[in-house]
Amino acid sequence: MNHQQFFSGLVSILNKVMKNISIYLSLILHIMDLPGPIHDFLLVFLGLGLILGGIGVVLLTNPIYSAFSLGLVLASISLLYILLNSYFVAAAQLLIYVGAINVLIIFAVMFMTGSEYYKDFNLWTIGNGFTLLICTSIFSLLITTITDTSWYGIIWTTRSNQIIEHDLISNSQQIGIHLATDFFLPFEFISIILLAALIGAITVARQ
CATH class of the missing domain: 1.20.5 (Single alpha-helices involved in coiled-coils or other helix-helix interfaces)
Incomplete structure (x- = not known):
């Protein structure tokens, strides 16, 4: 249980850190326009983080390391959305993918038994x-x-x-209006697919 508590606390800390980074960076970008070199440097830095995280997801055999690499990829994508002044999409990316899906994957890996995954750090299989x-x-x-x-x-x-x-990209009200009017049918179709997947997962878990 010690390693489970450790990873649980680490996930909580990473969650808070990513949210704070997103908030502070969005405030900085909203207050002042970044010069071209700094903006390009941030793009390259986040791109390298995204590439390294993707390589880690593919090559690392330990699922817990792969899950953390996936979190790095999703966080880098969220920060890239912030650089593109799309704050609503960045917040949704950070909360849904990093704060929910990736954390769920990490918890699922943590509660596996020792025989269900590799504990050693192998880089190639x-x-x-x-x-x-x-x-x-x-x-x-x-x-x-x-x-x-x-x-x-x-x-x-x-x-x-x-x-x-710009207003159409960054305005969450406009996005909500389009989801409720122009894209209402695809939005409801996706919700039905998610509901079916949830029912299937519950059925499999009960068996």
Whole structure:
């Protein structure tokens, strides 16, 4: 029970730290505009954190380390949303994925018995070569797509035609209105799918 209490306290601390970081960073970005070099540095820093966390999720064989790496990935995505001035999406990402789903995964791993997962820290196992090949192929494809895309033209078109409006992205009221009107049917369909998954999980757990 000692390691379970330790991980429980650690998860609680990480949760509070991530929430405070999100709040403070959003306040800083809201008060002042970041210079270009600082903004680019934060983008690169969060991108590296996202990549390292993703590699940890794939390569680490201990589920608890993999779950913490997944938390790093989700937190980095949330901070990237903050840099894009989409505070509502960032808060939803942080609360739902990091604060709920990832914590649930960590608790599920903590309450496993010792025979259900590896306790040692192995970085490579049989079969990871195939996974590495697929991940490397996808990564190379993404890099090729990014380098071949004319990002300047996309940014210029977006700004000139006002395709993306700042108020529409950052205003939670507008998002709620669109969810209740334009996207009402997909929203309810997703809720039905989640309800079916929850009923199935309860049925399996009862057996």
